[in-house]
Amino acid sequence: MKKIINDPKTVVAESLRGLAAAHADVLRVEDDPAIVVRVDAPVAGKVAVISGGGSGHEPLHGGFVGQGMLAAAVPGAVFTSPTPDAVEAAVKATTGDAGALLIVKNYTGDVLNFETAGELAAAEGLDVRSVVIDDDVAVKDSTYTAGRRGVGGTVLLEKITGAAAERGDTLDAVEALARKVIGQVRSIGVALTAPTVPHAGEPSFDLADDEIEFGIGIHGEPGIERTAVTTADELVARMVEAVVTDLPFAEGDKVLLFTNSMGGTPLVELYLAHGIAERLLAERGIVVERRLVGPYITSLEMQGMSLTLLKLDDELTELWDAPVNTPALRWGV
Template identity: 85%
Template sequence: MKKIINDPADVVAESLRGLALAHGDVLRVQEDPALVIRADAPVEGKVAVISGGGSGHEPLHGGFVGTGMLHAAVPGAVFTSPTPDAVEAAVAATAGPAGALLIVKNYTGDVLNFETAAELAEAEGTPVRSVVIDDDVAVKDSTYTAGRRGVGGTVLLEKITGAAAERGDSLDDVETLARKVIGQVRSIGVALTAPTVPHAGTPSFDLADDEIEFGIGIHGEPGRERIPLESADALVARLVTAIVEDLPFASGDEVLLFTNSMGATPLVELYLAHGIAEKLLAERGITVTRRLVGPYITSLEMQGISLTLLKLDAELTALWDAPVNTPALRWGI
């Protein structure tokens, strides 16, 4: 294992300290429990949008804390859900009478711990709503998961709900909008190599040089199938087909296309894949009107990509375009 780390047990804490030093203009970090909090939180009269989960997927979630996106992120250990008390602390630090929306990726630990935290916060008098995102079309059944996993669509959900909260929408309205996004976003990913969790020291799984894992999860979970390495044209076509036929997306739809690096895929390959995806969607009559390309929800140093499609309308487009100022996304400010 070659990593730029000290003690594997301190990786998350030391990384969060660096995040705070690099981006102290937009966020602050609390260490016990570990929280990343918007610098001006709590924001009076605004719904607090909070998310979190295991570390190792940076910039998700801490890199999306700031104006127009998350009010707080709750980082667990690498690939490990944060505890209920940490989530409750995030609610207490950011939410006022307007309440809080919790965005939860569909993993058993995350769902249970965020649910417990919501109950604790509500018992203290704070209105809390939770939404669970499950955009991964790779999961055809739930034999090894609790249903579909929350993956790339989480980034888009956090941006759009954060923009709605910023403009002053009520908790009811922000929750309704979140459920709309969840219903219209789909993702799938592929891995060429496995990630190595620092405290484990060895890759999460083995792949031969001529194999890829199609439909991988962001923690190295099994995909739909292990297939021979193929050309970019064939691989992206496989990804696009899986997404488009799931919702389904149709000719005439306008979409946001998010082409994501899983951590180690260089931009030269990422843009190549994005170009192929746009061409394939155009051939289906699907118009890409908004785009995001880069490493925004990663799996440590996994080499691979994921594609995410969100069906847009005027409201969702306006909220996506709204100003945002976070370490990882910044425009309009």
């Protein structure tokens, strides 16, 4: 294992210190328990949108803390859910009379721990709601989940709900918007290599040089099928087919296309794949109105990619375009 680390036990803590040093104008990091908080939190009169999960997916979630997105992020150990006390600390640090919305990826540990934290916060008089995102079309169940996994759509959900909170929407409205996004977003991922978790010291699964894992999750779990290496045209066509037919998306739909690197895929390959996906969607009469390309929800150094499609309407487009100022996303400010 070759990684730029000191000790596997301190990777997350040291990384968070670096995040805080690099972006002190946007966020702050609190220790014991570790949370990443918007620098001006709590913001009076505004819903606090909070998310989190295991580390190793950077910039998710800490890189999306700031104006127009998350009020706080709760990092667990690498590929490990954060504890309820950490989630509760994030709620207390950011939540006022307007309440809080917890965005939870559909992994068993995340769901249980965020639910427990929400109950603890509610017992102290805070209005806290939760939504669970499950946009992965690859599986109905996996080792890590009861039902579909929460993957690339999480980034889009955090941006759109964060924008709604920023403009002053009520908690009821932000929650309803979140459920709307969850109902209209779908994703699929593939891997060319497996990630290596620092404390494990070896790849999460074995993959030969001439193999691709189709339908992977973001925690290093294997996919639903192992296939031979193929051309980008063939691979992206299969990914687009899996996503489009699941909702299903139809001719005339306006969408946001998110082409995501799993951490180790260079942009030259990612843009190549994105171009193919745009062409294939256009051939189906699906209109790509907004795009996001890059490593925004990763799996350590995994070589691979995911495609996410969100069906847009005027409100979702307006909220996507709204100003955002975070370490990983910034426009309009």
